Amino acid sequence: MLFTIIIPLLFAIFVPAFAKWKDKIHTGYFVLLVPLSIFIYYLQFIGEDFQPISASYSWIPSLMISLSFYLDGLSLLFVLLISGIGTLVTFYSIYYLHKSERLGSFYVYLLLFMAAMLGVVLSDNIFVLYTFWELTSISSFLLIGYWHHRAASRYGALKSMMITVFGGLSMLGGLILLNVITGTTSIQAMIQQKDIILESPYLPIIMTFIFLGAFTKSAQFPFHIWLPDAMEAPTPVSAYLHSATMVKAGIFLIARFLPIFVLNEWFFVVVSGIGILTLCWGSFMAVRQTDLKGILAFSTISQLGLIMSLLGIGTKTAIFAAAFHTLNHATFKGSLFMIAGIVDHETGTRDIRKLGGLMTLLPISATLAFFGAFSMAGMPLPFLNGFYSKEMFFDATLELHDNPLVGAQLLGQAIPYLAVIGSIFTFIYSMYLVFGTFTGKAKLDQLPKKPHEAPLGMLVSPILLVIAVIVIGLFPNLVNQSFLAHTAEAISGYQIEKNIVFWQGFIPPLFMSITVVVLGALLYVTRKKWSKVYTVIPGNLSFNRVYDKIIVGVETYSSKITNSYMNGSLRRYIALIMTMIVVTTFVTIFATGGFQIKTDDLAEVSYAEIFVAVTMALAAIGTVFARNKIAAILILGVVGYGLSLLFVIYRAPDLALTQLVVETITVALFLLCFYHLPNLRKTDDTIGIKLTNGIIATSFGTMMTLVAISAHSSKWFPTISDYYVETSYKLGGGDNIVNIILVDMRGLDTLFEITVLGIAALAIYGMVKLRGEKEGE
């Protein structure tokens, strides 16, 4: 299995080389080999006696991340969709994308996506799954932004990435929680331990996290908004990623974890609730669209909602229907996207208001579109696969099992009606799509190009898909025992027998279907009369606006917030830093009982010391208030000389001398460059600011004093300095302990302090010199 993921990745490396010959042979022909061979490889697994297989390769064993893959009925359905639709889409793209496009990039992204998507559905390891999951988001981002000179493409690409990566990260949170609870990284092993998960207090959070991942990826309400904008991608991409495969990753995720979560009563409410809401909303909104791909995008949203609600119901019928509809949707929606691409390609527009009457001009495309759309509408005809799964969906909505939650009972009663409403709108937009495009009066003057039927190559893929629609419609049991039964079994965990027949007698689902067709037809014909409803709903309540507001808001508000404190004022910064330190330290010293004061080991204080200390303090305060810079320098000098006096009092003559020299040089230097120093400015701060700064400064001083007193009162250990006294002469060979400490015991400090001075000298020299030369220029 690993090689089916690696081949597309490896191939992607060589694509740029193939793209060099794109004038002679379209790069797509090379790429075509990849999905085709993968498709053929996986076809062999179809059969009644299929058994899940797994394979594992070591990667990061110490983090329990291994490349372990698991192919069961569920993954088999998806790998066949990915490689099958992938083949058709690649073939279609050969005719769709002109050789003048950047084919190399396109196919690299496409292959990356293919590998990623195969990885998602085959991985058993949660972190490998997550890796591929994000890779699908990234490759989708690149594909949507393929025509990045268009602003709309860039907007759509970013939007899809933000929403799906958001979901991906959320899913990661859920997966890590599962991992922490179960101690395993394998999904199958987690399913074995579902009791532990279901009893965990974190279960609601896990479900929320994982559902968010699934709902964003599968464009469920209200995260669906990225999908219509993703239609900026080239049509093959829309058909492939944004209809048949990537958007179904969320479905896959829910299906994968269904055996665990279905046992929780909230599973039905949330998954089916969101699903049915998405079905209704998507189909309702699809009718309003004017862009062919817009209709298809909303249609995809609503169909995904349908599958999601089936999974939420979780009964045998529902699960089988979900698997069946996943397959059917890929066939009819894929063909419809390709037809939309053909119409766009041949007429130059996708605006349904400009289209019409194309039946005679594009007869083959029109025929294909009718099959696709009727299948999507669930028209009760024995040769359309869409009808069967739709019928099963109705059936499933009627057989809800017991659920203790009140909300679940309400939802259970409402679901059949909502299903019918959603299907009515599905019917309407399906009709609108094909009749609007292919019947009526042709408006050739409004079309940028003179339309004619597409080249055969472009038609091959939709024809094959429509054949699939019909064949599955005529012989639904072809895909039953040998294929979908395995899928349903893989999702639910138990065997599901289902005989698919067209005529089941006069049962409720049939009446529901008939209601849909009758009411749908009626509403389609009269749609102009009621289309005003769209000015009320959604009106201004669009989730697009919410997204735009968030994105714009994130940038403007972050600017506002940041600029409000990062105002460039040094004094402000220092004030904020000091406030933080003072507050936290005060809290700490009192909360931890840190303040201590002991007076028993204090030396006697002489008057001389008091005098010097008071003078120094006054001078320090005076410096702040000095109006004149020469006064400020001299008063500052008092502090320094005071310090040397203290050294004299404490009998440290060498320190006193050093301090005297330093102080004298500093004052002298200040006076030397006195001329160049700017005058002290009177600050125009308000009293309030001055007062605040004063408070901050005094409390900082108070705090430092308190800590100093406490530190002095907590001498719990003998100091290492005794050792210096003992060994200074013996080992250091000198009588002056300070000297020995500086040059020997802590010589390294001295070496690097000298280095600091050296660097300072070089820096100042460089700065002055470089500036001087600049000014000289």
Next chain:
Amino acid sequence: MSNLAVLPIVMPLIAGVLLAFFHNKLPLVRTLAKVLTIINFLVVLYVFYYVINNGSVVLETGGWIAPYGIILVADIFSITLVLTTNIIALATVFYAPLTLSKKQEEFYFYSFFFLLITGVSGAFITGDLFNLFVFFEVLLMASYGLIVLGGERVQLRESIKYVLINLFSSMLFVTTVAFLYSVVGTVNMAQIAERVGEVEQKGVLTTIAILLFFVFGTKAALFPLYYWLPKPYTVPNPVVSALFGALLTKVGIYSIIRIFTLIFVYQTTFTHDLFLWIAVFTLIFGVIGALSTNNIKLIIAYNIIPAVGFMLLGVGILNETAVSGTVYYLVHDMLIKAALFLLIGAIVHLTGTTDLKKMGGLIHHYPLLGWMLFLAALILAGIPPFSGFIGKLLLLQGALLNGEILVVIIGLLSSLLILFSVMKIFIRAFWGEENKEIQPNRKMANKLTIPAIFLLFFSVLLGVGAELFYPGVKNISAYLLDPEIYIQSVLKE
């Protein structure tokens, strides 16, 4: 072999001093700088190899036995960081001649460069709290030299803030060391750890710990102490920004990790819970800052802050998984920040502007640069299978082991916004209409991109090849969480 511990400090010191003498012989200086960096890298690689195989190398400088003299400790944690530092040095020394003006190179760029490496390596290796202060001074003074190099008005204006705030924290540092000395009577880190343990961090010790935390927190650019960081990091030459972004804040966070896993580990419900909150706010405000601007250098500079927040998370959580996450993230972040600053520097150098609004369509001119930035953005945001993911995964796992759901949610959301802030650069600068008037200098662009590719290679390797590194990181984490090993290795009782 104990002298090995001093080599990573002494070699760049000699190199820095030596190059100052030939400062105006440019071709010679450049070659010498490259050769010396490579030699230094190889030596450090050897020391790293030796430490990994034989355990910590402890050097009692001047033969003054512990705890009385200055002790250098090259243990698995510090030597890993020194090695990473030297990888970054390699990339920057090759990048430097491309963007620096001749004058800047002549006026001691290479000396400052080597002395910065000296200070950083020294800070990692020293086992003495006062000596740590000295190495902070060395690296700060070298950084002052680098930040004003060029002497533009805006550089001077921003660097004065940088210098003053750092001076403030240095003063607080040395005062706090004095307080601590008064209580425990020593500055040897192992002995401090031992003595703080003996009295179970009672009394004023926690207060002193918090003060030290703020000292390092200012250097590490934690909330709300990071005001000095973003703007000053954008004014110097990109190669200087890369060095700063990769190394300076990391020395601060390294010190926090060291001090709060070795020494002050007895009041964790107070101190480490506080760290967790500060980490969360650092994440939030850092990300907000990164989103607030269209200046590409500033976007990356702000992105330093949430990364530091991530690393502090691990210290706050303090279990083995989370601490290994922090160590992993630390190494990852040093590499990726350097790479990003080099890439952004290349964009600025080629387009002549830092304003995103003035760019567009660059992918047509500079595809390699564009894709490398794209890759770097994914790595930064922690997208698997790259280095950022492994670190983040471990941190989140560690957080969940302690039941910190809120931390996890904020961590995940900030990852999304980090991705947005950097992807914005890719979308707005590289996508869009190509500007036909630009005369692209693709050759220059590729030259500028190569050093970044070198760093990105390690980032990718750290992710894809995590199995090669994670067991080692796990050892570091276990080592850090057991202070006895460090104390024993130094005091040998």
